[in-house]
Amino acid sequence: MKQHQIAIKIEDLVAGYGKTVILENLNFEVFKGEIFVIIGGSGCGKSTLLKHMIGLLPPVSGKVIILGKDLASATSTAKNSILQNIGVAFQSGALFGSMTVMENIKLPLMEFTRLPDSAIENIVQMKLQLVGLEKSAYLMPGELSGGMKKRAALARAMALDPSIIFLDEPSAGLDPVTSAELDYLIKDLASSLGITFVIVTHELASIDAISDRIIMLEKTTKGIIATGTPDQLKQDKQNPHVYNFFNRNHSNPNTDKGKK
Amino acid sequence: MGCPCCKKRKEKNHLTLSADTIVTPVSFSISKDPEACTVHLLGRLDANGAAHLWQTLPTQISKQRTADTLILDLEHLDYLDTAGTVFLFHLKTAGESSGFKQVLMDHLKPEYTAMIELAKTARQTDRKTLQPSDLSFVETRGEKLSVFMAETKEFITYIGEITWALMTSVRHPGSIRWADTFLVAERAGVNALGIVALISFIVGLVMAFQAAIPMQMFGAELYVANLIGIAMVRELGPLMTAIVLAGRSASAFAAEIGTMRINEEIDALTVMGLDPVRFLIVPRIIASTIITPLLTIFSNLVGILGGALVITSMGYPIISYYNQIVSFVEWNDFMGGLLKSFVFGILIAATGCIRGYQTQSGPSAVGISTTRAVVTSIVLIAVFDGIFSIMYYFLGI
Known part of the structure; x- marks a missing residue:
């Protein structure tokens, strides 16, 4: 069972760019070893929140505490050591196009460890094996399909054996089979290696398959409108936004409009 | 001054990642009996620990060879990641090449078995066959010429x-x-x-x-x-x-x-x-x-x-x-x-x-x-x- 140790703690976070506030009054915790999913409609600030959580955007106010350290006020050395403990796979994969898949995953290992080259290659091979890309080590990112790129990005995010991995829309643009494979992989990694996952997505099937806990963000209220397990949220008939999201409705459930 | 245990303590301190990361750095001890030579690994075996022991431990092992069996005792290992697993296999290869007839991993915690299995399969992948073969001088010239011709035509x-x-x-x-x-x-x-x-x-x-x-x-x-x-x-x-x-x-x-x-x-x-x-x-x-x-x-x-x-x-x-x-x-x-x-x-x-x-x-x-x-x-x-x-x-x- 989950140990309920806190991996990430968000305190009174106001998220946004400069003076533009997108989300406010955010308070939640992510526990170690769980798959934590952030959902919400398009434009509600999911990716912005993720950027705050990985330190790409400074908080407008409030705190993001990762592995016990406040990211915004940490010294650059402390920040670097936190960043080495987290892995991020961006929506597009963000693989370096001028390097092979192998070199992409090698890069953080070469920069942050003093392991000999042969050991690094073995590690990379293990990561590739894990995501099922062992035969594609010497291909360029341009030669990979969408699903392969996402898996390669995941392998790169895992290169330094981080304790937390952030994924931005891992299954967007993938076919249902590839998407299900990726879900299975994430679940497997969380249970076998105890990695904490923070995933931004709006794929219902994915949310159902992998999430331990969910928070739902909403544009008009600029905050979290629901928290809980997938089952809890699915049964929530009180909140029209949550209901509509899980039932693919386009209007208030209290009216008949939008229902077939 | 010059005392071996002080030296060892220094080495251990060197392994600490940084002041704000709480880790028990990896350390080892070797015990010998007539049947087997046992390497006890303690603490956190991660990339830094593996890098630190990469050269020293295999040398120690080859020096200490008194029996035919080498046992890697993982009972007191608190943490093992991919780099650590690769290091264990490195020790295995080093043990075998320095004359041990068999190398065993003992007290392997169940949560590490998946990683060990993964390392085994990954090691079986023949990387050489996947690497693109280099073209000869004539081939590269020819390719360049044909690309140039095609581009000129375009x-x-x-x-x-x-x-x-x-x-x-x-x-x-x-x-x-x-x-x-x-x-x-x-x-x-x-x-x-x-x-x-x-x-x-x-x-x-x-x-x-x-x-x-x-x-x-x-x-x-x-x-x-x-x-x-x-x-x-x-x-x-x-x-x-x-x-x-x-x-x-x-x-x-x-x-x-x-x-x-x-x-x-x-x-x-x-x-x-x-x-x-x-x-x-x-x-x-x-x-x-x-x-x-x-x-x-x-x-x-x-x-x-x-x-x-x-x-x-x-x-x-x-x-x-x-x-x-x-x-x-x-x-x-x-x-x-x-x-x-x-x-x-x-x-x-x-x-x-x-x-x-x-x-x-x-x-x-x-x-x-x-x-x-x-x-x-x-x-x-x-x-x-x-x-x-x-x-x-x-x-x-």
């Missing part, structure tokens, strides 16, 4: 397409996207006035200075005006302008069109039934052919002014400089220079657009296209300048 095809589109546009001026054309003319022309002025002024000034020194020996400083006039109008005005535009606008065209190519915007245009050549390339070429001669006239003027500064500073009145130039430089010289710049304008825009159009995929593709656009346009400018010189020589212009 270049010629595009020139044909552009010519056709330009002809059609001339017949139907209404089909030209004038708004775009003026926008490009402003960005590539009006905004380039500053840099063209700077370069031309300096060229005129420097040339006048350099020429004035030998001319002074003959008391013929005023004839510097003739030199500046003819050189600027016939050669340097068009050439300098063209080179500035190649660096400034050919690269911009290639980058714009290249990015559109990567974002599938060109495909979108084609699918909508809009000819990308007419839509994107024709406005740029028209704009460029209008602004290059205009910029050249401006460049001529500023270059001549640069020369004037030198001559007046030598004590000659500006009117003498003016009279010298007007009496020496003929309309033919001026028109010859303009005709050249007109052709350079077409060359710059067409090269920029074609190189952009040829952009492949990948993040460096736009960079490559931009570089090639600048290089190709400068080469073409040089070649055509040569052709014009020969032509004008025979025509007596």
